[in-house]
Amino acid sequence: DQQVKQNSPSLSVQEGRISILNCDYTNSMFDYFLWYKKYPAEGPTFLISISSIKDKNEDGRFTVFLNKSAKHLSLHIVPSQPGDSAVYFCAASSTSGTYKYIFGTGTRLKVLA
Amino acid sequence: DAGVIQSPRHEVTEMGQEVTLRCKPISGHNSLFWYRQTMMRGLELLIYFNNNVPIDDSGMPEDRFSAKMPNASFSTLKIQPSEPRDSAVYFCASSRDSVKDTQYFGPGTRLTVL
Numbered sequence: 081d082q083q084v085k086q087n088s089p090s091l092s093v094q095e096g097r098i099s100i101l102n103c104d105y106t107n108s109m110f111d112y113f114l115w116y117k118k119y120p121a122e123g124p125t126f127l128i129s130i131s132s133i134k135d136k137n138e139d140g141r142f143t144v145f146l147n148k149s150a151k152h153l154s155l156h157i158v159p160s161q162p163g164d165s166a167v168y169f170c171a172a173s174s175t176s177g178t179y180k181y182i183f184g185t186g187t188r189l190k191v192l193a
Numbered sequence: 194d195a196g197v198i199q200s201p202r203h204e205v206t207e208m209g210q211e212v213t214l215r216c217k218p219i220s221g222h223n224s225l226f227w228y229r230q231t232m233m234r235g236l237e238l239l240i241y242f243n244n245n246v247p248i249d250d251s252g253m254p255e256d257r258f259s260a261k262m263p264n265a266s267f268s269t270l271k272i273q274p275s276e277p278r279d280s281a282v283y284f285c286a287s288s289r290d291s292v293k294d295t296q297y298f299g300p301g302t303r304l305t306v307l
Contacts (some may be wrong), residue, residue, distance in 0.1 A: 082234075084235075086235075116298075120245055121300065121301075123284055123286070123297075123298030123299050123300050123301055124196070124236070124284070124298045125240070125297075126295050126296070126297070127296070130296075150208075152223065169236060171236075172206065175293070179291070179293050179297065180238055180239075180241070180249065181226075181236075183235050183236035183237070184235055185233070185234065185235035186235055186236075
């Protein structure tokens, strides 16, 4: 039973264009969401987060959007760069519960030069 | 500041053997997490410790898996006996205070059980 789903295993985007990575969740108790980026042979690194009191959070080229009614969040990367090529994991947690991170299966992004 | 350190980076063993994975969290961090990554299930939390005490081990798949944290700077994840389905990448992560804080991951141990 996957509570956090990333339905696109992979995505290819041209350098300079926008990358949009999607994530859906099923548990309405989730109120804190994160994106991690992972390069080969390395551990995941924190990228950006958003609380459910917001619907958007921006950090440089990275923006996360949250649609609570649809139980959907997305990560936008603008403009995409070859160095952004990595696996991106979406994670969710409940601040009123155990706070454990529930991760999705990841989306492999390839930015083409 | 050194990040989370894991050893070994790669482990190949035969079915039935005991496997021990090791982790040194970031100095000063009070919470430690063990995750397993597979293609099918992504990153799954196995267990987490706070101040060296296991808080939630509900993710540990079965009794073959055990984890210890004898002190603030060292943790082990042991699989005995190992099975081919245990093949995965195992990550250790730590956070400053609790599960609420940002988690920093180690480079992982790729385990292959033949």
